[in-house]
Amino acid sequence: MIRKPKFVIPGVDKKLLVKDAAKLLPDPARRRFLAGGASLGALTLLTGCDLVSEDAVEPFLTKISKFNDAVQAAIFNSNALAPTFPESAITKPFPFNAYYTVDDAPEVDGKDWALEVSGLVDDKKSWKLDELYALPQEKQVTRHICVEGWSAIGSWTGNPLRDFLKLVGADTRARYCWFQCADKDGYNSPLDMETALHPQTQMTFKFADEILPRAYGYPMKIRVPTKLGFKNPKYVISMEVTNDYKGGYWEDQGYNSFSGS
16 A cells, blocks of 8 residues: 655745755756646655655755756766857956855965865875966866856866876775865865866966956865856865765755756
């Protein structure tokens, strides 16, 4: 006998819950799901959750989020490039965006700064800024896409992350590169290894051919044009190659870890 799912969620608007859950699905799947008459019952059958209380909502959405991550990771093509643009298309001024104001952005002294590299790498050392500047650099003009719904085109110059990983003898069979930042709240974010090895994923040192401004992440940010903006950490102070999922600032608050753009 098949038990009929229960959909009673005191104080929760079922239609809004379905819409929120559907937002966590990959875009093509979301369109098909909503066009097919999305319902709480359908999502419940998909996740195996009985939504009988408000306490059940969070794990329910978490399951949908993990499903989204798995689907995006499965269809990610490491050889497919994000679109590039002519310099005439660059957004001016390029917007500042963070959970704090630009006046509260970290002020990093480049002379004292060093990138700590740890984890599953042969060469565990700290890299001074001058050493990183001396590495071969490439420029890309790509679109930054924010989870809030806006986008902007910028010019970014730096060393391809995959080249740096090879240089330090990273185990590229590992699952993640995990970045820690200088923000006062300890911003951090994991990057799946396949994306870390994407040819456009970059250790960025310049914006618009000038040393990376404070507003955009001086002295180094990780530019990932195949990901949403919050997966592009700024003010990076360390990188760890690891098989452990360590979470992240926004990921721990429910954002999808994969978050492809």
